[in-house]
Amino acid sequence: MTDPVALLQKLIRIDSANGHELAVAKVLQAEFEAAGIPTKLIPYKDDRVNLVAELNQDDQVLGFTGHQDVVSPGNESAWTYPPFSGKIVNNVMYGRGTDDMKSGLAAMTLALIALKQAGFKHHIRFMATVGEEFGAMGARQLTEQGYADDLAGLIVGEPTDKLLQYAHGGTVNYEIDSEGVSVHSSRPEKGVNAIDGLVAFAEREPTAFDQAPDDPDLGVFRHSITVINGGDQVNTIPAHAYLRGNLRPTPAANIDLVVDLLKQLVERANQATSAKLTLKVLHRFLPVHSDKNGHLVTTANQAIAAVTGTPAKLAVAYGGTDASEFIRSDNHFDVIVYGPGDNHFSHQIDEHVDLDSYTTAIKTYQEIAKRFFA
Secondary structure, three states: OOOHHHHHHHHHOOOOEOOOOHHHHHHHHHHHHHOOOOEEEEEEEOOEEEEEEEEOOOOOEEEEEEEOOEOOOOOHHHOOOOOOOOOEEOOEEEOOOHHHHHHHHHHHHHHHHHHHHOOOOOEEEEEEEOOOOOOOHHHHHHHHOOOOOOEEEEEEOOOOOOOEEEEEOOEEEEEEEEEOEOOEOOOHHHOEOHHHHHHHHHHHHHHOOOOOOOEOOOEOOEEEEEEEEEOOOOOEOOOEEEEEEEEEOOOOOOHHHHHHHHHHHHHHHHHOOOOEEEEEEEEEEOOEEOOOOOHHHHHHHHHHHHHHOOOOOEEEEOOOOOHHHHOOOOOOOEEEEOOOOOHHHOOOOOOEEEHHHHHHHHHHHHHHHHHHOO
């Protein structure tokens, strides 16, 4: 079997920031094909390609999934080591994607190969997706093509800092466009300032979701305005401005409820301003919630204890994963999120992963598969 560290380093040296996943898929495909595990490349567009590998065939399927894209490294000169170098210092590998989530992707790949070599007889489907960091279009495409329709359980290999996550929030990304009338700033009364429209929205946003109920597991409903843009010249009243925001729905504060509250907020803001506000919902991702006493969570934690010596603490997360798309299937299955690394380092300068965490995950994924089908 390929050296685990060498494989991860090879993946990190591929710049798949916000696209270009084809090169990642080909590296993983070569590993699977060399081990005799059949694969399929499923193009999204251009050089954005999902990869599916099938170990064995059976009616009951356990899914392994992770995403191939990474976020931009930002200012590369701010990094201690080049972000696509895979530099190793004191058993820690640095680079964009080491934590989120090429270490999880590589660990799942090598776990599948090890299971194949050990004569494992059950069906595991590995799905490496495109575009998780913005839109989850790869997971959506695979779900629409039926790849979640026979899953009995799904493991998402995102970094969890040794926690076993059985639930996470959903996501609604939205944009508010504000239209005004542009005039010279010496005569503002003759125009309509588009920024004023956004101010009317932003002033009301902190209390607009007060009636959204708390969730027993995921807690309070979270919402934020995260982007704002308007105007292009200091002596001109802007005719256009926009903001973007993010909602984190839960099973209690579900998507329909919070989007309806968002629409009501836009209506109230429109009544308070001369600008015209228009809502665009950009993305909707379902919250994920599995039975923490169910078969997948229970057997996974037994496997974690067997490999590491102690069971993991059960937890919930507020960031989303591709699972929000996979659970749109009419088929019901539980999901866990468990992977090497610490998600506090995700998207950060000097992102890194402890290599012991990575190699332990390879063993853990194998053990979860064995116990899941036992």
